[in-house]
Amino acid sequence: MGDKANAHPGAAGRALTADHPASVRNVVLVGHSGSGKTTLVEALALTTGAVNRAGRVEDGGTVSDYDEIEHRQQRSVQLSLVPVEWGGIKINLLDTPGYADFVGELRAGLRAADAALFVVSAAEGTEGISGATRMVWDECAAVGMPRAIVITHLEAARADFEQMTQACAETFGRDDPDAVLPLYLPLHGEPGADGHAPVHGLIGLLSQKVFDYSSGERKERPPSGEELPLIDEARNRLIEGIIAESEDESLMDRYLGGEELDFKTLVGDLETAVARGIFHPVLAAAPAAEGSKQGLGTVELLELITGGFPTPLERPAPEVTTPEGAPREVAACDPEGPLVAEVVKTSSDPYVGRISLVRVFSGTLRPDETVHVSGHGLADRGHEDHDVDERIGALSSPFGKQQRALDKAIAGDLACVAKLSRAETGDTLSHKDEPLLMEPWTMPDPLLPLAIQAHSKPDEDKLSQGLARLVAEDPTMRLEQNQDTHQVVLWCLGEAHADVALERLRNRFGVQVDVVPHKVSLRETFAGKAAARGRHVKQSGGHGQFAICEIEVEPLPGGAGIEFVDKVVGGAVPRQFIPSVEKGVRAQATRGVALGYPLVDVRVTLLDGKAHSVDSSDAAFQTAGALALREAAGSCQIHLLEPVSEIQVLVADDYVGAVMSDLSSRRGRVVGTEQSPGGRTLVRAEVPEIEIGRYAVDLRSLSHGTGRFSRRYARHEPMPPQQAAKVREEAASSS
Template sequence: MSRTTGSGDAPAPSSPEQIRNVVIVGPPGSGKSTLFEHLVAARVEGRRPRGEERSGSTGLTAATFASGEVVVNLVDTPGNPDFVGEVRAGLRAADAALFVISGADGVDQATQMLWRECAAVGMPRAIAVTRLEQARADFAETIATCRRMFGDAQALAEPVQPGGPGTEVEGLVDLLAQRDGDLLEAIIEQSEDEALLERYLEGEEVDLDTVRGDLHKAVGTGRFFPALPTHAFRGVGIEELLDLIEQGLPSPVEAWMPRVFRTNGGEFGEVTCDPDGPLVAEVVRTTTDPFVGRQSLVRIFSGTLRPDDAVHVSGHLSQFAQGREGSAGDTGSGGHADHDEDLDRVGALGAPLGDELLAKGSAIAGDLVLVSRLAVAETTDTLSSPARPALVEPWLLPEPLLPVAIHAKSKGDEDKLASVLQSLVSEDVTMRLDLNAETHQVVLWAMGPAHIDLLTTALEERFHVPVETETVRTGLRETFIAGCEAQGRLVKQSGGHGQYAVCRLTIEPLGRGEGIEFVDKVVGGSVPRQFIASVEKGVRAQLEKGLLAGYPAVDVRVTLVDGKAHSVDSSDMAFQTAAGLALREAANETTVAMLEPIDAVDIDVADESVGSTLADLRGRRGQVHGTEPSQHDGRTVIHAEIPAIELSRYPIDLRSVSHGTGTFTRTFSRYDYLPPQRAKELTQGR
């Protein structure tokens, strides 16, 4: 995150009340990164904002600076939906969210979904309206749209000139100072200051300091959302927005606190934002930088962190499996194994300032700090005192659902690849690693194509392990679809003891999921008792290897009905081999079929996208089992079963058919017959 070390020290708040943690969110092209740069430049002497929007940003950018009587930790997040994990991390780091809405483009559905996420946890929100210099921009219509979609969005100021064709923002009118009646009434009402509201309605004059105090309370309720017009390049709205951050947004003391447990699962006890309390902190992001090494962006909820402190590091994602979207209940997999480590030593502390790192002597409860040299800490891990280990419930984690298989370009890099992949996993909880023993592929599960590009680029440029990608192979199964008989006969003589075994088998298909059964019906001792187990071992080994295409065979009953043995030349291995020969003799295109995995899929889309989503499912051989209203208004959940083969690009395609707002979860359901033509395509060359 930070590449160079600044020459100065970071501003040091003396109490949590002096801290403001704010995350900037918004869609690509809304101007949020430009706004971030100008907000920082307005308060940091000598800093010049970048001249253009960082539209390709893939990670968090943070800056710590003093503003008036507070210290602001400002976090900018990427707009690309592939990096929703970074947005979620930014939300966890902050106590309030600043939504950046383009006055020319309005509110898209992805922004509306993110707003709902913030509402679900009661996070205070404010709105900055940008791009008002564009001809089609309309500030009043943007505010009206926000009110329809978000609730009680209120403009604290308006452009001097309306944002119509050919006009530009040139200044602001402070509506608070002008005592706009509707606005004042809304602020006082949402601040829940009933006595003041009653006096105000009776005509009593309200002083500006009281209004600002009630604005702070109103925003803190998570039901009142102040909005400001901005034009970052002209500096319009920047000072007013910083004033809103200082006086209108909550401090960590007023913020929502995550649940904290003991590492053994018991209750930890009450945790408050107290610098003198027990240390409870969380790693919200991990990076490995070639210049400054490993860094952890840490949010401190309680206590004080100092350089060289010994801390307990705990991570138990599997304990909170329900908190991972799309999870089948195994959030500890894919490299994010549960762990507890004592005495990890804290390195230097710093405050981020874009690409710089400012020295920091300590970090108190409520602060956001960069920590170096945390050797074992991963993103979402909890830092606490070794004398009182804690475990913070992690934030809502999106499940990576887009797979890609990778391998090192050079054979000599294969061992190194395994090691560096673990480093990537420790940094990014939206990446999952699957070492598929069946297909012999290393599979990365990511959030989308841009995320995959980021990961493969990191492997080459940061870790110097170039990789190539390939199509993910799906683990199929084979099964018998018709009853049959077959004989396996092994007769070899080459001097000395030979090999002799004959076994006759009958084969019957079983229902899906019934497994493999072996039955002994030999009579008269035609196969000696000591070799019955050898036949079963050979049967099971051959079924595991596959029959026609090399995939494991399932759901079959194999019965040994007869055979022959030789007093000298028969052996355990001979009967194992004969059993395998019998199965291969029985297998052909009329007796054996391919099975494919079927996933149960729940798809959550906006109501207007239901038709296009259902049409797309039909093209994927999906079976729709029903629909129901989503827990969110205006959305529908589609329940379906879809072949796993058809889901390899579904995160990309669903984004297209749902205009970027569809989400889905998948869990394995069962195996079912693969159409013969599709089977030929998939098994060709095996």
């Protein structure tokens, strides 16, 4: 950041260790799919010496060798860690997926990091800043996370650094545009045949030096007479922006008085403002050209990370309690303190088994020690809470598909832990004699249902274990065994998330499944009063069966359930058999009386009946009660009831009209709206669940990625006749 000379790069092919939290930087890269995050990580790895010019490490792997699905789909689908070293500082680069379906991986990266790089593509113009990226920026702002912006793809024909910088200031600096300013300006060469002038260097606004990358390696020189005037206006604005955030209130007076502030003072104040999360520098970066040792802007970016981003010592630890909930004070990032670490990602390796990526917040983690694993509060998603001791395996530092052995991981660092068979993403690791639990981070709710069934009998035998391993790796996925529809449902964040889940089941866990239409939990009820007789009389030699009961059925208000009333007089049905009639009625109600959906919201009154002194029995009266209910249904109209959800949609103001119109087309009823911070509106509505099966996908398209929603079951209510007729037709055709 201070336009320093090149630091000594870290050596390739070895595990990077940290002996003190001050020598660690944890940085998460954020940006939409295609913005260039992974390419930037590879460029930084080349500049630090972690890979060679061909992008490969010493033993042949590459920084991007991580997941076979990513290679096939040509996009990142999970969080990956790439540790590099610059100037004696270990930098843990956390590369996150840019696609909205994998926001859970992004949130894990935010949890593990102490600062964020927002990567924006100049090739897409002002549209290169997606709505989802803006929302993540606001999340970081809410917790005060330091942020910087990197503009990529400057080699594109339509790339315009000045235009993109202005767009970033308007988007990310809504409250203070002067808090989002460039530290360097791109230096353009001669225009080519297409009129586009390539970027081959950077001009440092503070140092007033040129950093020329045209030779394939960064070279420093003073600006020419033609270049110097280019920087005056941008330099003055940058200096004013820095000193406006300075803790030294005299700097502004000195600057306005005409004093030339020294370079060291400006850099020191800049680094302080960045670390405090109140100033957000804009930089430019590009991958290294073939044969080059460094990518454009990578040295400047590494200087920003090591000089301006905070150390783990400066980040307050998340709230820590005992497993029972008692608060516990833990010193932030003390390697000698009690062990507090968190599993931020879980993955499977066909040779090693389960691998857990862990951020150590306190204490020191060592191989082969026994730790306590505390649960994560996601039992509602099929992830059981944990409270067990486990012996951890080897510690390692990842690099692509490789794992390099570590002898320890201190507070503030990240490492991979092998063979934690019970720990899942979000779990806390602590000393076995002093169990602790960290407050979990917020996970997005999976709202897209994917109903599946085993493809064959061998797959059926492996399905349960495969699903358990799948959800253990991904806390944003919820597994449901629906008792009403008897379906196995994976709740996902979107279609791409669902596709990855199916591919992992098939290729990683060896389970072939078929996707089937998702069913909602319908109900049946009586439209009016009905009376019927249930007669179960059999005489076939030996002990017979005799039971007759007469009932009346009437509808009740929604949510009343099944009510059974005994009005038998004169002992027509012996007292010991009245519970048998009720049991038979309730069993039949569970099975349904028309299309097989549970019967609800009716009162069944037992009026009369007959019994035999020898042949009547509990089983006979259960059967008679069930028959009576079916007979009553045959003489009365049966209404289908559909589940209705209360949903809350948070969307940018620009899309409120489109969202409300769309909800109306789904038979929804808007019950209210209210303004939310950040130019957004909360829309509350009630919508039949059958209409919002794909709403997670449709809302994203409708709102250009800015909308999110939550849903909660409200009640069952009668389905419109036209919709009910369609359900009956489908049931008839499938029977």
